[in-house]
Amino acid sequence: MPRNEKELCGLFEDLLFMRTEKFPGFHKEKSDNAFKLTPRDLRLLQKTGVAGRIFRRWFQTTWGNNTWSKFFDGETPRQEMGHYYPPSLGSDALLFVELKERNNGWQIAPRLFLKKSQNEDEGVFTAGLKNIKTSSLAPSFDFGFKKFAEHMLRTEKIARSFKSYSPPKNEEEKWWKLFWLQAGTSLAFNTKLELPQKKLFIIASEIYACLDYFARQQGNGAGDFIEIDNLFSYLWDILTSKDKRILSYAEMIDKNENTMSARMGDPDYLYSTKAFYLLGHMFDEKILFPIDMYFGGVECVWTDHQNFLGAMINTGLLLKNNLAPMENRLKLNEEEKRQMDYMGVAEIAFNIERAWFAPPTAFRLLPSIKRFF
Numbered sequence: 001m002p003r004n005e006k007e008l009c010g011l012f013e014d015l016l017f018m019r020t021e022k023f024p025g026f027h028k029e030k031s032d033n034a035f036k037l038t039p040r041d042l043r044l045l046q047k048t049g050v051a052g053r054i055f056r057r058w059f060q061t062t063w064g065n066n067t068w069s070k071f072f073d074g075e076t077p078r079q080e081m082g083h084y085y086p087p088s089l090g091s092d093a094l095l096f097v098e099l100k101e102r103n104n105g106w107q108i109a110p111r112l113f114l115k116k117s118q119n120e121d122e123g124v125f126t127a128g129l130k131n132i133k134t135s136s137l138a139p140s141f142d143f144g145f146k147k148f149a150e151h152m153l154r155t156e157k158i159a160r161s162f163k164s165y166s167p168p169k170n171e172e173e174k175w176w177k178l179f180w181l182q183a184g185t186s187l188a189f190n191t192k193l194e195l196p197q198k199k200l201f202i203i204a205s206e207i208y209a210c211l212d213y214f215a216r217q218q219g220n221g222a223g224d225f226i227e228i229d230n231l232f233s234y235l236w237d238i239l240t241s242k243d244k245r246i247l248s249y250a251e252m253i254d255k256n257e258n259t260m261s262a263r264m265g266d267p268d269y270l271y272s273t274k275a276f277y278l279l280g281h282m283f284d285e286k287i288l289f290p291i292d293m294y295f296g297g298v299e300c301v302w303t304d305h306q307n308f309l310g311a312m313i314n315t316g317l318l319l320k321n322n323l324a325p326m327e328n329r330l331k332l333n334e335e336e337k338r339q340m341d342y343m344g345v346a347e348i349a350f351n352i353e354r355a356w357f358a359p360p361t362a363f364r365l366l367p368s369i370k371r372f373f
Helices: 005-016 030-034 039-048 051-059 077-082 124-132 145-160 171-180 183-188 197-217 228-242 257-264 267-294 305-320 334-343 345-349
Strands: 093-102 105-114 298-301 362-365
Touching: 005 051, 005 077, 005 093, 005 105, 039 093, 039 305, 051 077, 051 093, 051 267, 051 305, 077 093, 124 145, 124 171, 124 267, 145 171, 145 267, 183 197, 183 267, 197 228, 228 267, 257 267, 267 298, 267 334, 334 345
Parallel strands: none
Antiparallel strands: 093 105, 298 362
């Protein structure tokens, strides 16, 4: 039987609190205690507000064996819960969480948001905007929502200064379109391309057109997803056509370890690798994450279990190190340190607020947002 939101949050809680005695077939070792979060660690985690971001990744990673989509193998906890909340595999049921300290200890508190309970003119972002006035981050409960909402309010103010601005009557659609129109700019100006601003705006325009095309071409079924690899090959073509230093997509996805060290010594390859890394990271941080958490309008699917577990280990180490940078713990030579600094890896991987952003295997826009295209 598929589990409901309370059961799934209990499963995530066991993972987060390392209740290994509940894991089937798991043999506990003394070294496991080094990764277990102490009450001090959990208070720091609560203070950072990152538990919801960890949950987002876990909730949308394919831990289950049931395969029903041609775009990926397996099933996510979100899709499992979807069997409780049809239609469209629960796209109208959004689950967020909070880390709470109770009298009987720490727990993950589920926060279920049902879109059908809202009127047609209101959505997740509109509801959140209203709740900010009461100092609440509901319904997403993400600490970044207030800053995002302030940015959107400034964007609307600028838009209203133009006589040509004619916002939709639907309140959620108005905010969505203000956000979506900035998608190309968000990517173009955050991949650290060493190009004149004029050329970056051209790239931004073409990226927006590409994203908009893929969004419109996406099917309307619960199993219709957009493959990241396919989308990124088109986005990368835009960059290669405007920046002569950017290498081909085929070269970027070549993971031959025997030649990697030599290739990293090539300035253009290192420059391209930085852009490729940032494109993937920023696509989640600047595009998918806000759509997911602040608009409730996208379903993501991650299939890389090792990446998730690696991020869990890094998060635990950061908490135990009081969030201090951990670059010094890495055994890197001078050239590797230089490459790491150039790419800005530490700014992301060792920043607990940003470490959980990563491009998924696939994603789909949900009906609540797809209707605006």
